[in-house]
Amino acid sequence: MSTKSSPHPSTRARPLAAARRERASDSRTAGAPAAVTFRPIHTRRAFEEICARIREQLALGVLKPGDKLPAERDLAQQLGVSRNVLREALRSLEMAGVLRLQKGVKGGAFVQAGDTSRMNVVMRDMLSLGTISVRELSEARVHVLELGVRLACANARQSDLEALEANVERTDLATREGRLLDRVECAREFYKLLAEASGNKVIAMIMDSVTEIHMRFVYAKVASSGVAMAGLVERRRKFLAALRERDVSSATRLMRSHLGAVQRMLEQDPGAMSLQVALAEMQPGMRP
Amino acid sequence: MSTKSSPHPSTRARPLAAARRERASDSRTAGAPAAVTFRPIHTRRAFEEICARIREQLALGVLKPGDKLPAERDLAQQLGVSRNVLREALRSLEMAGVLRLQKGVKGGAFVQAGDTSRMNVVMRDMLSLGTISVRELSEARVHVLELGVRLACANARQSDLEALEANVERTDLATREGRLLDRVECAREFYKLLAEASGNKVIAMIMDSVTEIHMRFVYAKVASSGVAMAGLVERRRKFLAALRERDVSSATRLMRSHLGAVQRMLEQDPGAMSLQVALAEMQPGMRP
DNA sequence: ATTATTAAATGGTTCACCCATTCAATGGAA
DNA sequence: TTCCATTGAATGGGTGAACCATTTAATAAT
Structure with missing residues (x-):
């Protein structure tokens, strides 16, 4: 219920494809190959990126308890990922007590007031x-x-x-x-x-x-x-x-x-x- | 790479369908309809049941840090759920620091020693x-x-x-x-x-x-x-x-x-x- | 006015498929 | 033999389309 749920607090759109491929394709092909150090570079998975972005919006106060995220189908499209992957992220955040997922019309993913348990x-x-x-x-x-x-x-x-x-x-x-x-x-x-x-x-x-x-x-x-x-x-x-x-x-x-x-x-x-x-x-x- | 990963510590099989439908179909059709009380009965979702079962195996010591769960495709079949749903459960447990998912041959879902962070x-x-x-x-x-x-x-x-x-x-x-x-x-x-x-x-x-x-x-x-x-x-x-x-x-x-x-x-x-x-x-x- | 019906939106779930990574097995070259 | 490149199978990562179940508002029937 909450605040009549403002349409979507806009969980930014920029497709994930780019952000995820931050691979070590650091092709500074020329320079000295000597003492270069390599970051551990663990290719971030899509659902991690999604969780991170949603948590970022929470931290910044763009998303607040009671707010509703866009519907799964919409949000998946906005983020440029499949619905399945988006759901993995939402699930994780639900288990973390950050979101509550509710079925039916007027359902959706709602930001929860912190679950202290x-x-x-x-x-x-x-x-x-x-x-x-x-x-x-x-x-x-x-x-x-x-x-x-x-x-x-x-x-x-x-x-x-x-x-x-x-x-x-x-x-x-x-x-x-x-x-x-x-x-x-x-x-x-x-x-x-x-x-x-x-x-x-x-x-x-x-x-x-x-x-x-x-x-x-x-x-x-x-x-x-x-x-x-x-x-x-x-x-x-x-x-x-x-x-x-x-x-x-x-x-x-x-x-x-x-x-x-x-x-x-x-x-x-x-x-x-x-x-x-x-x-x-x-x-x-x-x-x- | 842990204990050469025993094949599967057998995360029990019984299909989830039955366990999940614990609905209020408490059809004691005859008796007095008067002062019956109803449990809140929140239909447990498949991934919740899966998380619960895996955590149960952990609590009982059947699964221990270092153990490997069956491959996603196998485990999904054992549990009688789709791979996507199983992945939601595994993802949640991974975010909880209980599992670590690793790609490639010899990869899989490994029980982690507790992540204190x-x-x-x-x-x-x-x-x-x-x-x-x-x-x-x-x-x-x-x-x-x-x-x-x-x-x-x-x-x-x-x-x-x-x-x-x-x-x-x-x-x-x-x-x-x-x-x-x-x-x-x-x-x-x-x-x-x-x-x-x-x-x-x-x-x-x-x-x-x-x-x-x-x-x-x-x-x-x-x-x-x-x-x-x-x-x-x-x-x-x-x-x-x-x-x-x-x-x-x-x-x-x-x-x-x-x-x-x-x-x-x-x-x-x-x-x-x-x-x-x-x-x-x-x-x-x-x-x- | 009240109640039953319907339809739309949403999360829940399945299926079938493909990609990227990893690693053991294979096999050829030194 | 020894070493290194190739290959292929297994695994998690990810996709898209479809269907089911629940919820709710709008609609129709009473």
Whole structure:
């Protein structure tokens, strides 16, 4: 929908053929062949060029969230490429959270307001590929959350605190009614709200990305063992009290000890949760 | 060329047609039509299913870095989709840093060891889209680097310290020879090395992602103004001395004051650098 | 006025084909 | 034999035309 979608914010036309053939045909045939250095010259593929151009328009502000790109058939012609190649580029940008593709009349490729969850995907891929380890992620999480708590102490607004308190009430209710998995869902939400309370979207994004996978483990653990953290709500209340009083040292201390307790819960009865399975099940929409 | 590429790690076959049509044809025609709830049911597109399946194999460890996927034509047939659609999926995974596509005989789609720079791309897109602001990024950078310094004080190995010291020597040389842009390059490298010294790849990735764009600004500023930070090398040496002595409070204090100085340099002679231009120029390989 | 039908635009997908690159196998020349 | 040029097959890169499925606005029927 957005702003009645201005026809096309003109993603420039110049055919790609020329731009792509920047080959090393640097035919300065004559001169000294001695100490010439060669750039790595990786022939840019069409879809790369297209992604680059669209990203350029985004960076320059020519394309903004809500804008609609020309229809695939038109844009392909403007760029001088086939529709298939254009679609590869659009797909990549869609996966990057930059575009949203929508079918039907009035459909098209729309520029998205940033999807802050893309970083989570990066983190998950890094884990799957073994580039980072669960240990590193857990450790990073402790540090990042401690930073987040410090910022939240400094920056949390009244509305943030109220949202957190409402969350703790929901947690309390879920606990008393024995809805353990709902309680895990509340925990996920708690960290999300805490991230927002930091007052910095970059930090919040980072907090989310190191928390996402962790919560999946917690979920699996709780689902399989039926065990729930004892005294969670009380600790949350104490933490929120510290946060409300802007008491950094108490808040960080409480958070640290809570994270330690959770970690111990996850590690007891070892092997209960397989990294592989947890990651594999974590495909698209997360929710059970 | 990796492990002589085992034929195919078998990216399962079951045709996608069925899996994709998980439509709401939940034809329990008889029963009560009253309080039925409907799942959001967003018809999964073929390429999404393919990405999901490949990522699943990665998560399960069936596919590992270095492995080769079947050739496009084969895999497309196995999955029961057209080659074009398969390519959209492969492209997306390539852009996500999960695969590398290579031409020629013995070419193919190879699983990559994680590309830790993907997070930088996310950060850049978020900036381009206005989801995060330069202010937030700068602020986050200060906090993240402080955390990094603390970890580096605790974890830096001898080799890390030596690499950092060698970097400072290069910086010194570049400074004395007036190669200002090389000096900026050294600075970029310095933060990279510091990130590694943290001893945690997750933290390192985060440090890199918040530093990358910042360095682009510094580069542009230095290139346009010809101004260089005074006393940089001396400060670096003092910082490294503190790091070597594991003196957290000195190291963080020195880093914080340095970041402040850089920030002031960037902000003087205002308007010298446009966010838009800096981002737009930052497309693929960064280097000038 | 309301509701059903239709038609157009759009993304989703397929098919068949060709090009450019890579590299092992081949074979001729030294 | 050894070396180097040629060749050919396999692979990703790219094209164009066609068709399907969904969405929406305009239109027609009630």
